[in-house]
Amino acid sequence: xxxxxxxxxxxxxxxxxxxxxxxxxxxxxxxxxxxxxxxxxxxxxxxxxxxxxxxxxxxxxxxxxxxxxxxxxxxxxxxxxxxxxxxxxxxxxxxxxxxxxxxxxxxxxxxxxxxxxxxxxxxxxxxxxxxxxxxxxxxxxxxxxxxxxxxxx
Numbered sequence: 001x002x003x004x005x006x007x008x009x010x011x012x013x014x015x016x017x018x019x020x021x022x023x024x025x026x027x028x029x030x031x032x033x034x035x036x037x038x039x040x041x042x043x044x045x046x047x048x049x050x051x052x053x054x055x056x057x058x059x060x061x062x063x064x065x066x067x068x069x070x071x072x073x074x075x076x077x078x079x080x081x082x083x084x085x086x087x088x089x090x091x092x093x094x095x096x097x098x099x100x101x102x103x104x105x106x107x108x109x110x111x112x113x114x115x116x117x118x119x120x121x122x123x124x125x126x127x128x129x130x131x132x133x134x135x136x137x138x139x140x141x142x143x144x145x146x147x148x149x150x151x152x153x
Contacts, residue, residue, distance in 0.1 A: 049124075052078070052114055052124060053126065055078075055080070056080070056112050056114065056126050056128065057128065059073065059080060059082070059112070060082075060110055060112070060128040060130050061130065063082070063110075063130070064132050064133060064134075065082075065084030065108035065110055065130055065132040066090065066104075066105075066106060066108070066132030066133055066134045067132070067134055069083070069084040069085075069108075070082060070083045070084065074117075076117075077116065077117055077118065078114055078115065078116055078117060079114070079115045079117060080112060080113075080114050081112070081113045081114075081115075082110050082111065082112050082113075083110070083111050084108040084109070084110045084111075084130070084132070085108060085109050085110075085111075086106050086107070086108050086132075087106075087107045087108060087109050087129070088106055088107040089104065089105060089106025089107060090104035090105060090106035090132070090133075090134070091104060091105065091106065092104055092136075093105045093133070100137075102135050102136065102137040102138060102139050103133045103134065103135055103136065104133065104134060104136050105131055105132070105133045106131070106132050106133075107129055107130070107131060107132075108129070108130050108131075108132045109127060109128075109129055110127065110128050110129075110130050111125065111126075111127050112125065112126045112127070112128070113125050114126070
């Protein structure tokens with residue numbers, strides 16, 4: 001048998017070592033991809049939670065709990081329900097320098113319950129302290145159209 005020392009193939013040991021190296025690299029890559037996917041899904045959940053909290057805050061400061069102490073708001077993805085409880089007041093608002101204003105103001109603790117319409121499992125709850133007001137006396141002055149009817153400025 002004539003052997004040429006320059007022509008040489010792979011031995012079985014070299015093939016097995018190469019497969020072990022490639023498979024361990026693949027396993028590490030698979031673990032890394034799984035962790036990245038898990039981290040991305042957690043980040044998306046945190047972002048959704050922050051968006052819901054921002055929406056609750058915007059809703060809380062846009063409503064007047066003295067006039068509407070409870071209600072519902074439906075969006076395409078969530079249902080927001082609120083219930084307000086007075087904590088301070090209502091008291092007469094003082095208007096400097098002319099004395100008492102036509103409004104009474106008070107603080108309300110507003111409890112929000114948010115339900116995901118796609119997954120109505122456990123609703124999220126959140127609370128805010130919000131100022132509420134309502135007009136108890138006619139306005140005697142102000143810009144045209146905002147004073148009491150027939151009132152003289």
